[in-house]
Amino acid sequence: MxxxxxxxxxxxxxxxxxxxxxxxxxxxxxxxxxxxxxxxxxxxxxxxxxxxxxxxxxxxxxxxxxxxxxxxxxxxxxxxxxxxxxxxxxxxxxxxxxxxxxxxxxxxxxxxxxxxxxxxxxxxxxxxxxxxxxxxxxxxxxxxxxxxxxxxxxxxxxxxxxxxxxxxxxxxxxxxxLPDSTAVIAYTSGSTGRPLGCALSHRSLASGCDTLLEGWGHLVVxxxxxxxxxxxxxxxxxxxxxxxxxxxxxxxxxxxxxxxxxxxxxxxxxxxRPTYFCAVPSVFEKIYKNYLRSAREAGRGALFERAADTARDFAAAVQRHRLGEGPGPGLDLRLQHALYERTVYRGLRGALGGRIRRATSGGSPLSREISLFYEGIGIYLNDGYGLTETAGGVTAQPPGRERSGTVGKVLPGMDVRVADDGEILVRGPSVFQGYVNDEAATRAALRGGWLATGDLGILDSDGYLTITGRKKDVIITSNGKSVAPATLEQRLRMHPLIHQAVVVGDNRPCVGALLTLDPDFLAYWRGTLEPRPDPRSRDAREENALREEIARAVAAANSAVSRSESIRVFRVLPEPFALSNGLLTPSMKLRRDAIVRHYALEIDAMYQARAETRRQPVPDESAVWEDSDNVFR
The missing domain is CATH 3.40.50.12780 (ANL, N-terminal domain)
Incomplete structure (x- = not known):
């Protein structure tokens, strides 16, 4: 521990x-x-x-x-x-x-x-x-x-x-x-059952804010x-x-x-024209995709992608230098970055009002690639960690020692422990008073003064915390492999065509994914295809091209995990997960159990279609799932 x-x-x-x-x-x-x-x-x-x-x-x-x-x-x-x-x-x-x-x-x-x-x-x-x-x-x-x-x-x-x-x-x-008087009854998202009311005191809500203002407030002025x-x-x-x-x-x-x-x-x-921007990862991802789509529509897609790669490389080099792990950007990289500052980055910042220099992401883990992109264009975007039961912040990036891909270090006054099973435990003044009308749930969450968050994470030797997923979301395949879906889903959403992603695979021979498409980018992408006179051949060509593009997105996501954890089957769904179909919570979190139930037939068909293409004697069942599939609907 x-x-x-x-x-x-x-x-x-x-x-x-x-x-x-x-x-x-x-x-x-x-x-x-x-x-x-x-x-x-x-x-x-x-x-x-x-x-x-x-x-x-x-x-x-x-x-x-x-x-x-x-x-x-x-x-x-x-x-x-x-x-x-x-x-x-x-x-x-x-x-x-x-x-x-x-x-x-x-x-x-x-x-x-x-x-x-x-x-x-x-x-x-x-x-x-x-x-x-x-x-x-x-x-x-x-x-x-x-x-x-x-x-x-x-x-x-x-x-x-x-x-x-x-x-x-x-x-x-x-x-x-009094500080310990209850100020807010904040209900959880209810993604796995009835929402629970978290009693948060005035102290809970004030202490995290005051700590952040004391140590980080000057950065946004x-x-x-x-x-x-x-x-x-x-x-x-x-x-x-x-x-x-x-x-x-x-x-x-x-x-x-x-x-x-x-x-x-x-x-x-x-x-x-704010100077400071607070959002969730999906907002930062959407802004990035809008930048890319606008650039491509203007015929500057290749320029934007080169500028984005330079931004990430520059930010990564700067980050290694400030952490004492490298010499910083070389001359060529600095010159490239200065060129794109004049021609690209300034305009990107201008689209957000032109004055933002610092941004914070919360609510769910932020990808390292997105964080480096924003830092590279001049907006220092850092991830933090907190939850309803802690009235928000538990960790933040230490000024001048930010490390992308992590949620930073524990805030002063808070304690974090990672249990032997990987669950993050938290203690401190921000922790809630308990669940309203549910003593059993309160006892289950508060163990000897420590809050069992239900989140999984890793603390490195320098004290940086990395969130690896939710305990209840871990998938166990029929081969006994445990897979945390967060990394795969995060990387899938990085592709401009993919709007939402849910990784499945409990009691299945391999990991699969349900995907929905971004309607704005899909419309743009369709417009880029070469027109064909025959509508039937055009539709078939579009479907094949889309299948190949999504397969490349899946392959890119798989590069971040081991072979046994990679996605082997996937299906593109005709409609997004939404509040209206009961597949999102009011806080826009995925109702995973509801999604799996709602698309049970599609999931069965996805795996069945793959099995039918692989019906041949094999020495090991897992070998049936060696290559990812293009199941598309």
């Missing part, structure tokens, strides 16, 4: 509750812009100062008090990432209430389960559709007394209702909130300016809450983007 921790915490332990940071900022820097809004559908951003945010929070808190919201009451917020989410959450914390984040895309059954399990007395929704969803389950929610609709003027109505409540009523409630962050990750996820906490506790300017789709996010980035 390997055990590792960095130095003790560098910042003082938090005192009071999360709302205190709003009041302290307003007192110390009243005119500092801390939030930015787009009003009336405008693309222009309007800054809101610390004292204005404080006053809004107080007015909303007074309305909550007038509505009967008291310390310990739970109120759900079922909305996209928007300004109202931030001011309402801090108003709730100011009166000692507990926030229950709910994804606005949650199904009726999920909404009913969370509101009932958390015993919510109120829920904030966005629109009429959400009101109808909540209304359809109200009969089973005896505790629910309030439904506030943002698009129907809920904030103005709360402010009006609390107009006669004195400021002292809010201030006295805020001052009795431009010279002579203020750091700015465009928040588009859902606040219904603990990663989004952590971004909000970093901004509000660190005095960063935060804007909100509620539509994280490609065009909306791209436009918001160009207009807001």
């Amino acid at each position: 390997r055990d590792f921790a960095l130095a003790p915490p560098v910042s003082a332990p938090p005192t009071g509750g999360l709302a205190d940071s709003i009041f302290e900022r307003a007192l110390l820097e009243p005119t500092l812009p801390v939030l930015a809004r787009r009003l009336g559908g405008s693309s222009e951003w309007t800054d809101i100062t610390a004292v204005e945010v404080r006053d809004t929070v107080v007015d909303l808190a007074k309305g909550l008090v007038a509505s009967g919201i008291s310390p310990g009451h739970r109120v759900a917020i079922m909305a996209r990432t928007r300004y109202e989410w931030t001011v309402l959450s801090y108003a709730l914390w100011a009166v000692g209430a507990e926030v229950v984040p709910v994804y606005p895309t949650s199904s009726r059954e999920q909404v009913e389960w969370i509101l009932r399990d958390a015993a919510c007395v109120g829920v904030v929704v966005e629109d009429e559709q959400s009101v109808m969803t909540v209304g359809s389950v109200c009969a089973s929610l005896p505790m629910l007394r309030h439904v506030w609709q943002l698009d129907a003027g809920a904030l103005d109505k709360l402010v009006e209702r609390g107009s006669l409540v004195p400021f002292a009523a809010v201030d006295s409630l805020r001052r009795i909130v 431009p010279p002579g300016g203020q750091a700015s962050v465009l928040a588009f990750l859902p606040f219904s996820h603990v990663y989004g809450l952590m971004v909000q906490g970093l901004c509000m506790r660190g005095g960063m300017l935060m804007g909100h983007e509620s539509e994280p789709s490609g065009d909306s996010l791209a436009a918001a980035l160009r207009s807001f």
